Amino acid sequence: MDVGTVLNTMRDPAGVPAPPLVFQVLAVVTWVFHIAFVFLTLGSGVLAVYAFYKREAGPFWEQLSLAMTKVAKVGVSLLIVLGVAPLLFTQVIYDPQWYTSNVLSAAWAIGFIFTLIVGYCLWFVFYEANHEGAKRYVGIYAVMSLVLFALDGLIMHVLTYQAIQPDKWMSWYAPGGIVDNSGTTLHAIEWPRYLFIMSLSAPAIGLYLLAYADYLSVRKDKTREYLEFSRNLGRKIAAGGGIISASLALWWQFDLPASTGLRSEPLGWAIPLGFAMLGWLASQRILRLHGYILLSLGAAMIALLAIWRELIRIAYLKPFGYVADAYKIHADLPSTVLFFSTILGVGGLVGGYYLTLLYRAGRVEGTYTASPGVSRLGSAAVAVLVVWIGVFFVYGVAIWLRNAFLA
Numbered sequence: 001m002d003v004g005t006v007l008n009t010m011r012d013p014a015g016v017p018a019p020p021l022v023f024q025v026l027a028v029v030t031w032v033f034h035i036a037f038v039f040l041t042l043g044s045g046v047l048a049v050y051a052f053y054k055r056e057a058g059p060f061w062e063q064l065s066l067a068m069t070k071v072a073k074v075g076v077s078l079l080i081v082l083g084v085a086p087l088l089f090t091q092v093i094y095d096p097q098w099y100t101s102n103v104l105s106a107a108w109a110i111g112f113i114f115t116l117i118v119g120y121c122l123w124f125v126f127y128e129a130n131h132e133g134a135k136r137y138v139g140i141y142a143v144m145s146l147v148l149f150a151l152d153g154l155i156m157h158v159l160t161y162q163a164i165q166p167d168k169w170m171s172w173y174a175p176g177g178i179v180d181n182s183g184t185t186l187h188a189i190e191w192p193r194y195l196f197i198m199s200l201s202a203p204a205i206g207l208y209l210l211a212y213a214d215y216l217s218v219r220k221d222k223t224r225e226y227l228e229f230s231r232n233l234g235r236k237i238a239a240g241g242g243i244i245s246a247s248l249a250l251w252w253q254f255d256l257p258a259s260t261g262l263r264s265e266p267l268g269w270a271i272p273l274g275f276a277m278l279g280w281l282a283s284q285r286i287l288r289l290h291g292y293i294l295l296s297l298g299a300a301m302i303a304l305l306a307i308w309r310e311l312i313r314i315a316y317l318k319p320f321g322y323v324a325d326a327y328k329i330h331a332d333l334p335s336t337v338l339f340f341s342t343i344l345g346v347g348g349l350v351g352g353y354y355l356t357l358l359y360r361a362g363r364v365e366g367t368y369t370a371s372p373g374v375s376r377l378g379s380a381a382v383a384v385l386v387v388w389i390g391v392f393f394v395y396g397v398a399i400w401l402r403n404a405f406l407a
């Protein structure tokens with residue numbers, strides 16, 4: 001049996017409830033949110049530690065270290081929550097690849113969860129210990145935490161990269177004909193890809209600092225000097241980080257197998273160019289773009305990267321005759337409608353309410369009082385949740401009754 005037949009046979013016979021393209025687009029879009037918070041967490045985490053050890057150089061470093069420690073603390077929880085969505089979509093249309101890859105490195109796939117838990121706990125220890133006059137040794141908790149997060153990124157990368165090389169699976173599963181089902185090996189690492197993606201944490205935190213300075217500019221308790229300090233640092237990190245990331249992206253571009261034809265795709269070259277230009281734009285003092293604009297451009301670049309990753313996956317799997325779009329469809333309109341209306345209704349109103357609230361509350365000192373518009377948004381968010389829970393149960397009970405009495 002050839003690899004392509006194996007891949008297509010391993011697909012879920014239940015098929016998918018809507019056109020596979022829907023899941024493909026959702027996988028790409030939701031990954032953007034996941035990886036954006038990976039970048040924010042790693043960037044703010046490294047900066048928090050760096051600033052922690054630089055505290056003697058001036059009071060702003062301490063202030064920055066405390067702020068970045070909090071950013072990373074929140075960032076980890078968001079990157080985890082936002083990682084679930086692309087994970088589900090990948091599993092729906094690339095299930096043969098994803099599960100095989102996970103089984104081949106099962107010990108690492110399981111270890112991923114424990115290292116993430118330990119890493120996050122260590123970050124909380126640092127968060128608790130990082131206050132004025134904190135002992136220098138507490139920084140080690142943060143360093144250990146970041147090393148574990150970097151390892152988690154590596155595991156994610158390996159699982160993704162092994163998944164797109166089905167022709168090598170047998171040699172990994174049974175090297176030299178002897179079965180190794182320990183799952184303790186990370187079989188394939190593409191260093192340029194891993195290092196490039198992880199390196200984007202640097203330009204990301206640079207851009208974040210620029211937006212941070214603009215965001216806080218209305219707060220009287222944040223001095224102009226501190227905000228200028230953050231802005232200058234942001235400029236430097238974004239510019240330096242942009243160059244480093246662009247160089248790593250070029251390395252990745254040359255590392256792609258010539259047989260896939262990916263090296264001649266313009267998008268692959270637009271990525272290093274885009275990051276270099278973004279770093280340059282961020283470093284400009286005369287042509288000073290607002291931090292939010294720069295942050296939005298950064299998000300657009302991440303979206304290009306997400307599309308590029310998907311094109312790479314398609315190109316790697318094409319020779320085996322595996323096309324996501326060819327998945328069997330068992331259309332299920334009600335669940336598809338429920339899904340999208342949940343995204344729009346609950347995601348839009350509840351998510352929109354939280355975001356508006358957080359954005360506005362962070363811009364005032366002391367107690368924040370919601371404006372009538374925000375209060376109405378809050379009531380609408382609660383209402384939509386009640387409706388959603390109602391629909392969820394009514395739908396479930398209706399299906400149960402139909403199956404029990406009418407089937």
Ligand code: HEM
Nearest residue numbers: 038080083084086087090149150152153156157160193197
């Ligand atoms: C500190 C923890 C994490 C880090 C540093 C991290 C980092 C990464 C990186 C670097 C990639 C891209 C790999 C590549 O394209 O080569 C990635 C992909 C991904 N991550 Fe994470 N991640 C973390 C946690 C999580 C968690 C907790 C989840 C799920 C709940 C998750 C879900 C995913 C998914 C689904 C992909 C894409 C897989 C695919 O395209 O097939 N990640 N992550």
